[in-house]
Amino acid sequence: MLNIGVLVSGGGSNLQAIIDDCENGEIKGNIKVVISNKEDAFGLERARKHNIRAVFEKNEDKVIKILKEENVDLVVLAGYLKIISPKFISEFENKMMNIHPSLIPSFCGDGFYGEKVHQAVIDYGAKVSGATVHFVNEEVDGGAIILQEAVPVYFEDTAEDIQKRVLVEEHKMLPRAIDLISRGKVEIIDGRVNILK
Ligand code: GRF
Numbered sequence: 001m002l003n004i005g006v007l008v009s010g011g012g013s014n015l016q017a018i019i020d021d022c023e024n025g026e027i028k029g030n031i032k033v034v035i036s037n038k039e040d041a042f043g044l045e046r047a048r049k050h051n052i053r054a055v056f057e058k059n060e061d062k063v064i065k066i067l068k069e070e071n072v073d074l075v076v077l078a079g080y081l082k083i084i085s086p087k088f089i090s091e092f093e094n095k096m097m098n099i100h101p102s103l104i105p106s107f108c109g110d111g112f113y114g115e116k117v118h119q120a121v122i123d124y125g126a127k128v129s130g131a132t133v134h135f136v137n138e139e140v141d142g143g144a145i146i147l148q149e150a151v152p153v154y155f156e157d158t159a160e161d162i163q164k165r166v167l168v169e170e171h172k173m174l175p176r177a178i179d180l181i182s183r184g185k186v187e188i189i190d191g192r193v194n195i196l197k
Helices: 013-023 042-049 060-069 086-091 115-124 159-182
Strands: 002-008 029-036 053-056 074-077 096-100 128-135 145-152 186-189 192-195
Touching (some): 002 060, 013 159, 074 159, 096 159, 115 159, 128 159, 145 159
Parallel strands (some): 002 029, 002 074, 029 053
Antiparallel strands (some): 096 128, 186 192
16 A cells, blocks of 8 residues: 655645545555645645545645655645755655646746646647646656646637646546556656556
8 A cells, every 4th residue: 555645735626536546446545644835725624524634734844754754655746836845855756746737848847837827828829738747856847757648729718728628637647647656657767757567
C-alpha cells in the first residue's frame, strides 16, 4: 500500500477522484493526510467526510513534519497554489507530483493557474489544450512528465468551458498516475519518464 499525502488549496475535485479510487480499490493506496494552506479549502471538508486526517497548515517545515510522521511515500499536489521550496522538493525527490491544466511546456510556469491558463489558451488561439501530471522539481511546472491528455479547443469556448473539459481528463489521469507509481511502473531515465508495461 502506497501512503499518500495530498496538498490542496481549493475545491479539491482532483482530491475527490483520488479518494474515490482509493476507496473502490482502483488505487492500492491510502490517503494518510490532506493538508491545505487555506483554512476554508473545500478539499479539507472532503477529507473529513471520508475520515481522512485534514490539516490547515501554512508553515512548510510543519507540513514536511506531518508528511514524515504519516510515513508518506508520495506527495500529490492537487491544486496547491503555493510555491514549494527547494528544501521541500529535495525531501521528496521523485516522490512528489503535480497536476497542471495545460499541455506542458505550453501555458505553464509562474502566474499560470486557474482560469488564467485557459484564457491564455483562448487568447493564443490554440486548437488543443489538456492536462499534465509531472514530477516536481525546482522549476515551476518543469519536472519530468508522467502523463498527458489532450482536449479540443473550439472557437466559441470560454475559459470555463475549457476548464470543465480539461477537468474531466484530470480526474482520470491523476488517479491513473498514482496507480502506476503504486505498482512500480514509473521509472525516470535521464530526466524522462518511462512507463513500464
Ligand atoms: C486543477 O485544474 C489542477 O490542474 C490545478 O488546479 C486545479 C485544481 O482543481 N493544479 P481542484 O481543486 O482539484 O478541483
